[in-house]
Amino acid sequence: MVTTLTLEPAGRCRWDEPVRIAVRGLAPGQPVTLRASLRDEKGALFRAHARYCADAAGLLDLERAPALGGSFAGLEPMGLFWALEPEKPLLRLVKRDVQTPFAVELEVLDGHEPRVGGLLGRAVHERDFLAPGVRREPVRAGRVRATLFLPPGPGPFPGIVDILGAGGGLLEYRASLLAGKGFAVMALAYYNYEDLPKGLENLHLEYFEEAVNYLLHHPQVKGPGVGLLGISKGGELCLSMASFLKGITAAVIINGSVARVGGNLHYKGEILPPVGFNRTRIKMTKDGFADIVELLNSPLEGPDQKSFIPVERAECPFLFLVGQDDHNWKSEFYANEASKRLQAHGKTKPQVICYPGTGHYIEPPYFPLCSASLHTIVGSPVIWGGEPRAHARAQVDAWQQLQTFFHKHLGGKKGTIPAKL
Numbered sequence: 001m002v003t004t005l006t007l008e009p010a011g012r013c014r015w016d017e018p019v020r021i022a023v024r025g026l027a028p029g030q031p032v033t034l035r036a037s038l039r040d041e042k043g044a045l046f047r048a049h050a051r052y053c054a055d056a057a058g059l060l061d062l063e064r065a066p067a068l069g070g071s072f073a074g075l076e077p078m079g080l081f082w083a084l085e086p087e088k089p090l091l092r093l094v095k096r097d098v099q100t101p102f103a104v105e106l107e108v109l110d111g112h113e114p115r116v117g118g119l120l121g122r123a124v125h126e127r128d129f130l131a132p133g134v135r136r137e138p139v140r141a142g143r144v145r146a147t148l149f150l151p152p153g154p155g156p157f158p159g160i161v162d163i164l165g166a167g168g169g170l171l172e173y174r175a176s177l178l179a180g181k182g183f184a185v186m187a188l189a190y191y192n193y194e195d196l197p198k199g200l201e202n203l204h205l206e207y208f209e210e211a212v213n214y215l216l217h218h219p220q221v222k223g224p225g226v227g228l229l230g231i232s233k234g235g236e237l238c239l240s241m242a243s244f245l246k247g248i249t250a251a252v253i254i255n256g257s258v259a260r261v262g263g264n265l266h267y268k269g270e271i272l273p274p275v276g277f278n279r280t281r282i283k284m285t286k287d288g289f290a291d292i293v294e295l296l297n298s299p300l301e302g303p304d305q306k307s308f309i310p311v312e313r314a315e316c317p318f319l320f321l322v323g324q325d326d327h328n329w330k331s332e333f334y335a336n337e338a339s340k341r342l343q344a345h346g347k348t349k350p351q352v353i354c355y356p357g358t359g360h361y362i363e364p365p366y367f368p369l370c371s372a373s374l375h376t377i378v379g380s381p382v383i384w385g386g387e388p389r390a391h392a393r394a395q396v397d398a399w400q401q402l403q404t405f406f407h408k409h410l411g412g413k414k415g416t417i418p419a420k421l
Helices: 173-179 205-216 233-244 302-307 331-344 388-410
Strands: 004-008 020-024 031-039 045-053 102-110 119-128 135-141 144-150 157-163 184-188 202-204 221-231 248-254 264-267 270-272 318-323 351-355 372-374 381-383
Touching: 004 102, 004 119, 020 031, 135 205, 144 173, 144 205, 157 173, 157 205, 157 233, 157 388, 173 184, 184 205, 202 205, 205 221, 205 233, 205 264, 221 233, 221 388, 233 248, 248 388, 318 331, 318 388, 331 351, 351 388
Parallel strands: 157 184, 157 221, 202 264, 221 248, 248 318, 318 351
Antiparallel strands: 004 020, 031 045, 031 102, 102 119, 135 144, 144 184, 264 270, 372 381
């Protein structure tokens, strides 16, 4: 009997959508190894593998068959995606061009690694970032450097400003995926891109205000306000935007800091200083990477209190998504402090969701955990925290939670949300 590797859906699908993998035509109980690999736009290779056994009918269905070992174990239908690891250390999988898909090569080999036999089946699965009908519009308006993604249909749509971490440049993969859920999403660059500042030493809140106003006045965006979505440094910036700017209706903060980090923030002639740090508090792991979770000073005492973002000024509801094993900074502590300050000033208690075993980079579903990479501000490799399986589950839930939150507070038609790993 011919061995066939099948995927459902059979054609191209979005990166954040699950796919069902099955192998037919095996011998009853036959041991096989499944491999997955992809190359990013820079040619970096990411790989995962797992060992399985076919059932009594010669069928292997990853939704029913547990992996017996490899990159993961147990019943993990999407494990071959979230368990991908870089061939070279310190690399994080990101999508740099959302107009092209990631091509994931899947292979079935006879036997269990390391003693595998011949290739039994192969398929190339394309996972893209633009749902059918989603429109991509580069934005070069005044000082604003961004890309706007609009859902299919006539609109208007609820608007979201999407701000990523301190890596610089303009990354669009989260915004493009979220646009497929019914939102008009602006992926906003803020430094090290075109004519924007080259570093983080001095950022101006007026730039972000200009971006918010652009989105608010776009004919395809419905008001009266817009949402903010930020992770890491982007989460910190979203907290500042919600605290100082008008027109913000809801904000989702993913592992953000409640203190300014890395440089001054300027607004209306006022300089808002960053929190201090002490490099002697950096610890080195057994692998030679830096653990910087204790690096920053506390923004609750001494002169560093000036760095605390005045979240009590914000008028919008907040959702904090927190990795409890975040080693970039004390995200859970920061979220709880923001919650205390908001409630102390009579504001609505924010929703805080904490994920055990979850690190710093909480991405859209099925992006693999980045356990360590170069830190832009620190200038050396650091660990980010997290355990792969727990982190993968957190990403699926967080993706659903933020969509539900934005639909509740911004309105709009609810999109398709992945329900399984």
